[in-house]
Amino acid sequence: MSRTPGTVGAVRDELAPLLGPDGVLEHPAQRRTYAADGLAALREVPPLVLLPSSTEEAAACVRACRRHGVPFVPRGAGSGLSGGAMPHPDGVLIGVARLRRILDVDLANGRMTVEPGVTNREISAAVEGHDRYYAPDPSSQIVCTIGGNVAENSGGVHCLKYGFTTNHVLALELITAEGEVEWLGAPTADSVGYDLRGLIVGSEGTLGLVTKVVVRLLRTPESVRTLVADFTTPRDAGDAVTAITASGIVPAGLEMLDHLAIQACEEDTGVGLNRDAGAVLLVELDGPEAEVDREFEAVQACCREAGATAITIARDAADRARIWKGRKAAFAAMGRLAPDYFVQDGVIPRTALGDVLERIADLSSEAGYRVANVFHAGDGNLHPLVLYDGTRPGEAEEAEKVAARIVELCVDAGGSITGEHGVGADKACSMPAMFGEEDLAVFERVRRALDPDGLANPDKVLPTPRLCGESPGPYRPHPLEEAGLAERL
Numbered sequence: 001m002s003r004t005p006g007t008v009g010a011v012r013d014e015l016a017p018l019l020g021p022d023g024v025l026e027h028p029a030q031r032r033t034y035a036a037d038g039l040a041a042l043r044e045v046p047p048l049v050l051l052p053s054s055t056e057e058a059a060a061c062v063r064a065c066r067r068h069g070v071p072f073v074p075r076g077a078g079s080g081l082s083g084g085a086m087p088h089p090d091g092v093l094i095g096v097a098r099l100r101r102i103l104d105v106d107l108a109n110g111r112m113t114v115e116p117g118v119t120n121r122e123i124s125a126a127v128e129g130h131d132r133y134y135a136p137d138p139s140s141q142i143v144c145t146i147g148g149n150v151a152e153n154s155g156g157v158h159c160l161k162y163g164f165t166t167n168h169v170l171a172l173e174l175i176t177a178e179g180e181v182e183w184l185g186a187p188t189a190d191s192v193g194y195d196l197r198g199l200i201v202g203s204e205g206t207l208g209l210v211t212k213v214v215v216r217l218l219r220t221p222e223s224v225r226t227l228v229a230d231f232t233t234p235r236d237a238g239d240a241v242t243a244i245t246a247s248g249i250v251p252a253g254l255e256m257l258d259h260l261a262i263q264a265c266e267e268d269t270g271v272g273l274n275r276d277a278g279a280v281l282l283v284e285l286d287g288p289e290a291e292v293d294r295e296f297e298a299v300q301a302c303c304r305e306a307g308a309t310a311i312t313i314a315r316d317a318a319d320r321a322r323i324w325k326g327r328k329a330a331f332a333a334m335g336r337l338a339p340d341y342f343v344q345d346g347v348i349p350r351t352a353l354g355d356v357l358e359r360i361a362d363l364s365s366e367a368g369y370r371v372a373n374v375f376h377a378g379d380g381n382l383h384p385l386v387l388y389d390g391t392r393p394g395e396a397e398e399a400e401k402v403a404a405r406i407v408e409l410c411v412d413a414g415g416s417i418t419g420e421h422g423v424g425a426d427k428a429c430s431m432p433a434m435f436g437e438e439d440l441a442v443f444e445r446v447r448r449a450l451d452p453d454g455l456a457n458p459d460k461v462l463p464t465p466r467l468c469g470e471s472p473g474p475y476r477p478h479p480l481e482e483a484g485l486a487e488r489l
């Protein structure tokens with residue numbers, strides 16, 4: 001299939017009259033904005049950006065791509081951390097910035113229908129005064145879109161108890177790679193037949209473009225209690241995590257920050273975490289008041305038995321918000337410690353927390369790169385941040401190797417290459433570390449069943465020779481760029 005700029009031009013000519021000037025971005029300065037997602041090391045300026053403002057327009061975009069054999073990449077807010085929304089060099093980027101309407105709020109049935117460009121936070125904000133909220137809460141919730149959340153099956157600090165995006169999406173409207181508009185799932189609690197909705201959640205834009213989402217709304221819990229427990233070492237904090245979960249308590253949130261992460265968060269937000277602690281645990285319980293009170297006592301006992309040196313209890317909602325502000329700012333706060341960082345996303349069995357954290361610390365001192373750890377301890381989802389200075393030659397490459405080694409540690413410990421940030425372009429070549437050839441072949445057959453021409457977000461998720469034959473790695477300026485003779489758009 002020919003993939004030339006000429007065919008992108010044909011897509012533009014066909015769609016310009018329908019989308020209008022606000023819906024077709026061609027100017028280099030406009031297109032440059034979309035060159036990368038949150039994984040800035042992987043960059044590609046898209047030849048064309050399309051911004052449809054309705055399902056019909058979005059379907060017309062996908063159909064035009066199909067007719068002209070042009071790949072398309074769906075894009076939400078671009079906060080993804082695995083290069084999933086990185087543009088294709090010969091394709092178009094389809095953004096959802098003009099699909100931002102809340103279409104229906106059904107409080108009686110506890111559901112809401114939204115367009116994919118609505119942000120995660122806007123969903124809960126829309127029902128705040130009605131005793132309802134949307135549970136999955138990625139730390140990026142102020143900017144990330146529900147379409148991106150669906151594509152990544154995103155999690156957040158409260159997913160330990162309530163589950164990931166897939167547990168809160170009842171139905172969705174999908175434009176298949178062939179341009180058909182389909183509703184999958186049902187707005188009722190259970191639907192009959194194959195769970196095709198479940199297939200789309202977590203498919204990272206490789207099976208089509210999501211244009212509407214029906215989400216489940218939960219009742220605000222009667223009681224919420226939050227504490228911060230200080231520990232001398234991450235291993236002690238890990239022991240407390242094991243004890244809490246072994247006791248049968250399922251906290252709404254159970255997060256850990258190590259010493260370095262505490263320094264960054266305090267520098268940035270000054271929320272009052274103990275800078276002398278080797279690690280802190282943030283524990284939140286919610287539910288009926290009597291149950292929460294009883295379990296809160298038990299959690300404190302677990303922390304003390306594991307060696308907590310201090311326990312601070314949030315006094316009220318404002319105090320709770322202050323604590324979570326520190327945690328949610330953690331990635332951005334790393335800028336206080338180093339100009340650049342690689343954020344890893346691996347999963348390990350909860351019981352391996354202490355061992356794996358110690359091995360990460362050894363790796364960090366051997367390699368000479370600081371690693372801060374801030375993560376969803378309750379479900380063993382690590383987010384080690386490898387700090388480096390990209391202006392120093394070779395540091396990005398070395399730091400990337402440390403990050404890759406950490407993922408290997410996770411797989412060796414019986415875990416996974418990704419928890420919630422997705423595979424994207426970044427980890428497609430690591431898929432064989434987890435899946436055999438036959439598994440990958442099954443994935444490929446499923447993908448081809450929905451996208452026979454291979455146009456929906458190609459070169460993402462599954463390893464391909466084009467992607468993995470030549471690892472993309474961190475951005476390095478071309479000698480011509482350094483000489484000022486060429487510019488990367």
Ligand SMILES: Cc1cc2nc3c(=O)[nH]c(=O)nc-3n(C[C@H](O)[C@H](O)[C@H](O)COP(=O)(O)OP(=O)(O)OC[C@H]3O[C@@H](n4cnc5c(N)ncnc54)[C@H](O)[C@@H]3O)c2cc1C
Binds near residue numbers: 157211424
């Ligand atoms: C500071 C920070 C903190 C974060 N914290 C968390 C966290 O706690 N938990 C977590 O899970 N993630 C977290 N993330 C990662 C990221 O925010 C999530 O993956 C989020 O869901 C991406 O949403 P987005 O709108 O930015 O999607 P994008 O980055 O634009 O796209 C992500 C993927 O989804 C696809 N996609 C986007 N929209 C659609 C659509 N409408 N239809 C089909 N495919 C689509 C894209 O092709 C791409 O593959 C964090 C990121 C940052 C920068």
